[in-house]
Amino acid sequence: MTQENRSLWEGCDVLKLTESIPTPFFLFSKQAIASNINRLQNAFSMHTEKFRIDYCVKSNYEFMLLEVIRTHGIGAMVTCPWELRLAKEVGFKPDSITYHGPCKSYDELKFAIESEIGLIHVYNHYELDMIQQIARDMEKTVRISLRIVAPRSRRQFSIPKWYAGRFGFSHNEILDIFGMSKNHPSVIITGLGFHLGTQMVDPGDYFFAIKKLFCLIKEVYGLGYDIQEITLGGGWPSDNIKPVNFKSLLKAFFVNEDTGCLNASKVHAENVARFICKTAREKGISSIPSVRLEPGRGIIGSAGILVTRVVRKKGNWIFVDAGRNYLPESLLFARRRIMQLAKRAAKTHCLYNISGNTLNTMDVMAVGVKLPGVEIGDVLIFMDAGAYTLSRSVRYAGSAPNAFLSDEDCRIVQIRREETLEDITLPMVKAAERFSILE
Template sequence: MSRFVHPAGDRHAEMLPQERPPQAPADLNRIQPAIWPRTSTRTDGALTVGGVDVRDLARDFGTPLYVLDEDDVRSRMRDYASAFAGSEVHYAGKAFLCKEIVRWLQDEGLGLDVASGGELAVALSVGFPPERITVHGNNKSVAELTRALEAGVGHVVVDSFEEIARLGYLAEQLGKRPKVMIRVTTGVEAHTHEFIATAHDDQKFGLSLGHGAAAEAVRRVLALPQLELVGLHSHIGSQIVDTGGFEVAARRLARLLVEIKDEHDVVLPELDLGGGYGIAYVEGDDAPDIKVLADGLREIVTKVCVDAGLPVPRLTVEPGRGIVGPGGITLYEVGTVKDVEGLRTYVSVDGGMSDNVRTALYGADYTAVLASRESDAAPMLSRLVGKHCESGDILVRDCYFPADLAPGDLVAVSSTGAYCRSLASNYNYLPKPAVVAVSGGKARVIVRGETEDDLLRGQL
């Protein structure tokens, strides 16, 4: 097969300045510890995760395949619990949720945030303590709120005036008194993609601090004796590596606690600062130091409250991606290798935007490697693409594979544990891949892959 091999760092005349390709890595075979699961290594040339060779995973479970390093995920749960000792750590289930993840959370002593009735059902199905569950969402249905109240969830985060009235009515009808937090839009402009920035005023989440809606929400909740207002909640966005936004949000929320005390003579005991902590996807990405972040947030809240003569509230944080993202990879088989002369080589695999839509949706970056063997061939500027009928079906926009990459090789994409399976679809009627957990040299399915029967089920 004849292919033009792009030397590292070349800039091609056809490319606009903003499309300059990245430098080729010095070692195409290297598994960078900051990007890949903590147990990742190469054994006999092949990538192994959790002591399991990816070639064995492909043989036993097929591709595409989501692979989750159980030891990595559990260790990150413990990292957050340690860094935020004395506070509450609730895993954000929207990142990726299944029964087995819920069991790990229960083992490690973390709480859980759910954003829908379906996520709540997953948690309850394996006996997760409902008092350790917080229910989120900007448009919770009557059925979802009813189920949450009947289950006895620990907190409901209200997001609108309508929801306050709805929840108050249902609580009265059911004889319940739920603990309520108000989601506050703090006005912080998070440095992230506009679709995942959630604390500026012009978006769907929360009640504005700057425009007075948050203060009015406090008045309305306090006016309903069937609701117990216990705190404030904020979430400034996702995949944030600049910790300054968290600090600004914490300071503004702490000041609102002071204003609530002054106006209502009410001291709220809880403050939820949300999640959104970023992870490393490509070389050069800097994930925040969780211990430094935790210490900084505690210091800010403590100072503002002590200066105002208020007791320091109990803090809650909601990491999702930071716990499950780095421990996941997606494994694919190469189907075609197509050279587009003067530009790059297109490497097509047996999955695509149906199992990872983040590149198409957010312009996300990823790292990909040849996983089934090592190679000393020269680097080849590539674009890793899927098999869907879309030009935008791109998994990794710019990456380097060895020039001897061929059909049948396995490639792996790192840091796919969060928001890949959760956002997966059946576009072009592709079944969703299985999720396999690996640990101690053994692999087991924790989410069964779909079949054609699954795709046809429900059709009349």
């Protein structure tokens, strides 16, 4: 969607769509998904052939979108049993599926091992011991990767060190695990990995973590063990969303600016891939471990938009027919690009605050947005609405809306219907059906 033709998005005339499809609705682009995957693949292939991409299913698990993503030959990263079942049903091969999560239960791990998935990311000693027990009882060998506490530079503002440090093993714990690997004969430790955060537009944060990771790898090599792969987690940025931190808070909210990070994902990936190769050479590592990426937002984020309509005005406040129940991420997290679609010529720009339509004090979609004179009935597009929206939408004062997918020829297919009262009440136990679990 460009300034020259604001009604076109990925070749699709969104304004025309709203004449036949009631707002609000999500619209996804098959072409944008392919472009985002290719951008990551091309960026890394310039520097190493040993890499793989696992899509983070929790970022958006709509069935037809997963089918599109699977056709590009990448894997799936899941975080709970039903995501694993869904990935298998969509058609991801078991050995292309990896499993994350800090509190995996015995039953979860057993199901993952029975499913013969490709890799389990281990966060603590409890999981490591349970995997060994299950694998021994099932007479299987299980491939795992150890998650390390994310190395964080002092300049990194997104997530405090004490907060992120609850996930993973410390440097010394990793060395101890390798030193006692004979206690886990049914487990093969193939790699190490970390996760820094979300929408990481500054590759410098990755540079610091990668340096620390390769220092640890050198020590593991010194113990006589090999590291076949490193996992860099998610956080790969999308191009139409700007993260908010303490330094940029006032500027981001009260001074209108271009919220896009133009080409951020491509530049970010190229810089990180280049730095991995450079650091490995500096550490004297001749065979660079395979690199595993786990993008969610970086693949599906900019491939989706939320299409809304202005329904009320009050001073410089405008109200749209969607709310934070559709875009649940906090205003303190990031600032999305918002585009106005209107058939009339643009007027003088004004600063607006945008409210959602729910009876909720916190239902504010954006503040200080510079738009041409807005009228009731105008269509507003919230860019980068593909990730952590439908998958995190709630039924508070509303229900999940329709969602559609546009293909390369701009043909539109429905991938999710709007929820009905029956959908909402289906899991509820009604009085006539109630039962006592104590009987």
